[in-house]
Amino acid sequence: MREFEVSIDQATPTVEGSIERPWLFGYRLEMLQHFQEAFPDRPPEVVYYPCSFTDATPSAAFPDSRRVIYVDIRDRPVRVLIGAGKEAYRASAEEFLPDEPVDLLVLKGMPARPDQALGTVTWGGYVLADEGYDVADEVNRHPDFRLAGLIHYERATGGIWRVPPDELLTLPPPSRSYRSLSVFQRRAVCPVG
C-alpha cells in the first residue's frame, strides 16, 4: 500500500438523481471528505460549485459549511436544487460572482472557462478541479494557484489515494482522469515594500 493510500472498506452508495432530483455521488462524497481530512487547515465555510447540474454532493460532504452555492446556466437543474433546499442560481459561471469570497471552489465537469470563478477564491482558499474540459490544466497554469495535491479515486479497488506534493512531479501535470481531483491553493499575497 502506498504511504498515502486510504482504503475505503465500504464505498458510500450513490443516491441516484436526475434532472428531476439532486444527485449524491458516493465516490465524489468520499473524495470530498478525503480532501477535508488531507487538508484540514481551512474547513470551508463557503463552498462554490459552478456548472453543478443537479449534483448536490458538496452539501453532504461539507455539512459544517455556512453556504454551498450552486450555479448552472440551465433553469431546470437550478429549480431542482432550490426545491431541495439548496442555494442555487441560474447564471453563467463565466459571469456569476458570489456576494462574498469562497473558501472552496469545486470545478467538476465544468465546460465554462474558470477565470471568473477562480477570482472568487479567498487567499489561502482551495480549488478542486478535474480534467474534464481541461479545467485542471487551466488552473495549473494560473499564476495565483499552486498545485497542492491530487486525490485519486481507484475504481477497481474503491480506494482513494492522495499524492503528496513532492511526488506530484512524477505524474503527468496535473492528472488525466475524470475521477481525479487536483487540489490547488490560492497563494497568499506577498506584502509590498
Ligand SMILES: C[S@@+](CC[C@H](N)C(=O)[O-])C[C@H]1O[C@@H](n2cnc3c(N)ncnc32)[C@H](O)[C@@H]1O
Ligand atoms: C457535463 S455537466 C457536469 C455536471 C456536474 N458538474 C458533474 O460533474 O456531474 C455540465 C453542466 O454545466 C452547465 N453549464 C454549461 N455551461 C455553463 C456556463 N457557462 N455556466 C454555468 N453552467 C454551465 C450545463 O448546463 C451542465 O449542467
